Amino acid sequence: MSAEEEENAAELKIPDEFLKAKCLMNSEVALILEHKYEQLQQMGDDPMNQVSQVFEKSLQYVKRFSRYKNPDAVRQVREYPSLCVLGNLCPETVEEAIAMVPSIKTRGRAHDDEAIEKMLNDLSLIKKFE
Template identity: 35%
Template sequence: MLNRSRVPSGLRSVQLVPEQEDAATLQLGEDFSSEKAQPLTISEVAILLSRKRDMMRDLEGPRAEEFSSVFKKFLEYVERFDRYKGLESATNVRNLLQRYESLDPFEMACLANLCPADAEEAKTTIPSLKHKIDDSSLNQLLQDLASFTH
């Protein structure tokens, strides 16, 4: 129980209501609203980080090799899990996903990053898909995504 006598008077009227986040219902919080951020695929992140690394090398020469350990580890991670190698494949994946207008950008990124084997697995791992897309269409989308993997 909250002891009001110890709470500063200016805060007594403030109600502390935790923001309810739930990916299953696409309640992702204010930081992930479509106006503030767009989810990226791992391949898109790999492309961005590679470009950043190349820019740093061009600008700083040999000193650019001194990337932070966090940057290096993150780049290694995304390169390791990059299923759609190269800008062309990543662009094709994004274009394919955007054809499915009922999908939320978060769902698109999840499908591209997780690469579920079939509609059942997709709807189990991404529960918000259950009532958005029929199994036949989802299976076709997953087959099309798989055609871009390397």
């Protein structure tokens, strides 16, 4: 896709390289960044001096908005065939989920309402028991 104007995440119109790439939930990003931050700490210097502003802001953001704190829970959610966006936003009802991620109903994913509801239930169970 060349024209910037055409991209629309709601219809899954995003550049090919991102469709192929793995999307990460905030919780996963938090794990990765915290691990990296610890590594830098072990190297001795004050990590705050070394990391970029982008890194710092991202870390703060994902810490604030990660829904699953426990690494095992994150792994469980990841194994579940759901969408990262749902893991990030944790919608409570089927309508909410569809409003958040319209593409959940299209593009051959063919999730019907029941399937979506089951998925949301499972996700909230994982969250409850983490």
